[in-house]
Amino acid sequence: MNPLEHLPPRFLTRRQMLRQMGTGLGFLGLTRVLGDAQVLSTTPGASDPRSLVSNPLSAKSPPFAARAKNIIHIYLNGGPSQVDTFDPKPALNRYAGKLLPSGNLTTERPLGAALPSPFSFRPYGQSGIEVSEIFAKTAEHVDDLCFIRSMYANTPNHEQSMRLMNCGDERLSRPSYGAWITYGLGTENQNLPGYIAMCPGLPVSDVSNWRSAFLPGIYQGTHINTKQTRPDQLLENITNSQLSRSAQRRQLDLLSAFNAEHQRLRGDDPQLEARIQSFELAYRMQLEATDAFDLEREPAYIRAMYGDTLQARQLLIARRLIERGVRVVQCYHGDVQPWDSHDMIADAHRNLARDVDQGISALLTDLKQRGLFEDTLVICGGEFGRTPAVEMPAPGTPGNGKGRDHNHWGFTVWLAGGGVKGGYVHGATDEFGFRAVDKPVHVHDLHATMLHLLGFDHERLTYRYAGRDFRLTDVSGEVVRDILA
Numbered sequence: 370m371n372p373l374e375h376l377p378p379r380f381l382t383r384r385q386m387l388r389q390m391g392t393g394l395g396f397l398g399l400t401r402v403l404g405d406a407q408v409l410s411t412t413p414g415a416s417d418p419r420s421l422v423s424n425p426l427s428a429k430s431p432p433f434a435a436r437a438k439n440i441i442h443i444y445l446n447g448g449p450s451q452v453d454t455f456d457p458k459p460a461l462n463r464y465a466g467k468l469l470p471s472g473n474l475t476t477e478r479p480l481g482a483a484l485p486s487p488f489s490f491r492p493y494g495q496s497g498i499e500v501s502e503i504f505a506k507t508a509e510h511v512d513d514l515c516f517i518r519s520m521y522a523n524t525p526n527h528e529q530s531m532r533l534m535n536c537g538d539e540r541l542s543r544p545s546y547g548a549w550i551t552y553g554l555g556t557e558n559q560n561l562p563g564y565i566a567m568c569p570g571l572p573v574s575d576v577s578n579w580r581s582a583f584l585p586g587i588y589q590g591t592h593i594n595t596k597q598t599r600p601d602q603l604l605e606n607i608t609n610s611q612l613s614r615s616a617q618r619r620q621l622d623l624l625s626a627f628n629a630e631h632q633r634l635r636g637d638d639p640q641l642e643a644r645i646q647s648f649e650l651a652y653r654m655q656l657e658a659t660d661a662f663d664l665e666r667e668p669a670y671i672r673a674m675y676g677d678t679l680q681a682r683q684l685l686i687a688r689r690l691i692e693r694g695v696r697v698v699q700c701y702h703g704d705v706q707p708w709d710s711h712d713m714i715a716d717a718h719r720n721l722a723r724d725v726d727q728g729i730s731a732l733l734t735d736l737k738q739r740g741l742f743e744d745t746l747v748i749c750g751g752e753f754g755r756t757p758a759v760e761m762p763a764p765g766t767p768g769n770g771k772g773r774d775h776n777h778w779g780f781t782v783w784l785a786g787g788g789v790k791g792g793y794v795h796g797a798t799d800e801f802g803f804r805a806v807d808k809p810v811h812v813h814d815l816h817a818t819m820l821h822l823l824g825f826d827h828e829r830l831t832y833r834y835a836g837r838d839f840r841l842t843d844v845s846g847e848v849v850r851d852i853l854a
Contacts, residue, residue, distance in 0.1 A: 425587045425646060426563050428555045428694075431824025436788025436854070437746040438557075439691045440550070440819065442699040443684070443729060445721075446531065446572045447708030450486075450755035450773050451781040452802040453718050456518050457490040457499045460800040461757055469801055473758050476774045477525045478711075480758040483801065484773065487715035496792030503722035506730035512792040513733060513742075515784045515852050519796025519805035522753050522812055525775035527573040527706055530752035533812050535578040537841045544832075546816055547697040548581040548588040549841045550823060553830050557694030561658055562591040564697040565690060567683050569596040570704025579699070583834040587646045590699070593662075595683050600662040661689050674731045679703075681728035688735050691745055708751055711760055712772035733785060746787025746822055754780025757801040779805035782815065788822045790854050813846035821848045 452458045464470070464483035473480040490499040493511040500508035507514075522530045522539075529539035536543040544552075547564035556563030566579040571592075579590025597603050612620065628645050664672060664685055675681040680702060687698040702708065702725060710717040729749065736742040755773035762770060779798035785791065796808035817827040820841065827846055831838040 424555075424559075425585060425642075426551065426555045426559060428557045429553070431554060432826070432829070433824045435822065435824030436743075437786070437822045438744040439695070439741075440547075440697045440746045440748065440787075440823075441684075441687045441691060441732070442697070443725070443747065443749040444572075444699055444701045445708045445725075445749065445751040446568075446701050446703070447527070447706030447710075448530075448751045448753045448755055448775055448780070449708045449721075450710065450714060450718060451518070451776075451779070451798070452755070452757050453486045453488055453714065454501050454504060454722070455516055455781045455783060456798060456802050457501070458486070458757060458798075458800065458802040461485040461802070464801075469758060469803070471799065471801070471803075473756070474776075474778050474803055476756055476776060478774045479761040480756055480774060481761045481770070482759060483757060484714075484759040484771070488719070494792060498792065498794060501722075503719050504726050504729075506726045507733075509730060510733045510785070513785050514791060515789040516781060516794045517783070517796060517810050517815070517849070517852065518779075518781045518794055518798060519807055519809045520750070520754075520780045520782050520812070520815070521805045521809055522777040522780075525753065525777045527709070527752060527775070530775075530777060531572065531574050531578055534752045536580065536582075537813065537816055537843055542577070542580065542582045543839070544582040544584045544588070544841070545579045545590060546819065546841055547579055547590050547699065548584050549830060550820075551588045551696050552584050552832070553825055554696055554823065556696045561661060561690065561693060561695050563695060564588070564590040565593060565695055566590040566699040566701065567593045567595045567686065568699075568701035568704070569594065569679055572701050572704075573706050583839070584832055585642065587642075590697075595679060595686075598682070600659045603662050604658050661693055662686055664689075671735070674734070676727040676731070678724045678728065680725040681731070684725075684728040684732045685735075688732060688739075688741070691736075691741060692739065709775075710755065710772050711774065712762070712769055714755075714772045717772075736786060742786045744787065746789070746819065747785040748782065748819075749784075750780070750782030753777040754802075757803050776803065778803055784852070788854050789852050793852065795849065795852050808851070810849055811845070813842045814849055816841050817846035818849045818852065822853075 452461065461483045462485045465485045466482050468482055488501045488503055490501050492499050493508040496512050498511045498516065500511060522533055524530060524539060533539040536545045551563035564579065572578055576592065579592065581589035593603055595603065625645065628641060632641055660666065664682060667685065672685070675685045683700040687700055690698050702721065708721055733747070736745055754776045756776045759770050760772050760774040779802065796805060796810060798804060799806050820827040820830060827840060827842045831840045
């Protein structure tokens with residue numbers, strides 16, 4: 370405990386003195402932050418900086434016309450194999466058991482000969498795009514899907530690549546894209562978080578995937594552990610069984626008064642402001658959140674359409690959250706990295722796809738029938754792909770030579786709704802599916818495109834921190850205009 374925190378008001382700490390000298394260094398920093406927020410908002414009545422501070426999640430209009438209002442990210446964490454899902458490569462059959470003529474690229478582990486896909490592909494829809502048999506139900510919507518088959522990242526490591534995909538930087542503490550979006554747009558429902566990350570457990574790099582970093586803490590993602598099923602288990606510490614709501618309100622008002630006095634004596638404190646807002650949000654969530662996560666309120670035929678797997682339940686909850694105005698919802702497939710199929714990929718990928726395929730198909734159908742498809746950008750993919758050549762087991766370790774190593778050189782992500790072309794394939798990997806060779810798309814390009822669809826110029830959505838204007842896409846990134854509808 371810091372004893373200086375309890376000094377009488379007539380005494381000043383060094384930090385307080387600096388804040389109160391003239392305009393004050395802290396006030397200058399606050400002015401810049403408020404200025405940035407004011408530029409981002411065109412909502413009537415939101416031009417007063419004080420209203421933005423007191424309501425950081427208030428809905429704001431983007432600077433430009435937006436095609437999408439919300440994002441659902443189906444995160445197949447661990448790295449699904451592009452050549453076994455959405456990027457067919459018949460050349461692997463011709464070279465089965467042989468070394469690739471172009472050689473193997475550098476990956477984490479030694480590689481051997483070409484490994485053909487154990488799954489069959491066939492064309493679907495009017496567009497005739499080929500999709501693997503393990504995603505046959507998703508493929509029924511192929512004319513609504515936009516496949517980027519030329520994605521690439523920087524490293525073949527889960528931790529770094531997941532941070533890059535979620536936060537735009539593979540090494541340093543940076544805000545997640547969900548935090549950037551809620552910073553820029555707020556949320557349309559003040560009784561629910563603007564950004565929710567659902568995962569049965571925690572993925573690799575755990576909470577860093579939905580961090581707010583140097584953005585105010587109110588913008589960080591809210592993690593929901595979907596290993597639980599009952600709403601009161603999914604949302605821990607929201608309700609107090611010992612107090613009525615009116616008693617909780619009086620308790621919170623008293624706490625708010627103490628915090629306000631604390632803030633008055635010490636000037637602006639972003640961490641304290643985030644804490645105050647979190648308490649208020651938790652109180653408001655008690656009724657709305659319980660309703661949003663209660664799938665028993667859905668008709669039986671809707672629950673049956675999605676299926677009864679954990680992944681299907683996540684996707685149905687995602688639709689219910691988007692319907693209620695939550696801005697960004699991420700659905701991680703499982704604990705740690707389930708799609709990390711280093712061995713026996715045939716069984717592993719088939720089982721994983723079975724968990725989610727029906728739910729994805731149902732989600733796309735459901736968004737359409739409720740008029741939410743055009744406003745919702747759906748994204749599906751992992752942090753990287755997998756090698757077309759077999760991973761060689763290390764001496765003395767288990768392994769049957771039937772798996773694939775990590776591959777950041779080329780992989781597939783698909784998008785749907787929210788202003789992207791349906792029935793379209795962008796870019797390509799080489800004939801074996803190893804490296805992106807035609808119209809390569811870096812993760813920064815994907816982020817720039819996501820922000821563009823939400824009405825932002827990715828170079829202008831910035832936040833000043835430590836003397837620099839930071840942005841999600843760092844110092845690069847180009848909007849992939851070919852995929853825009």
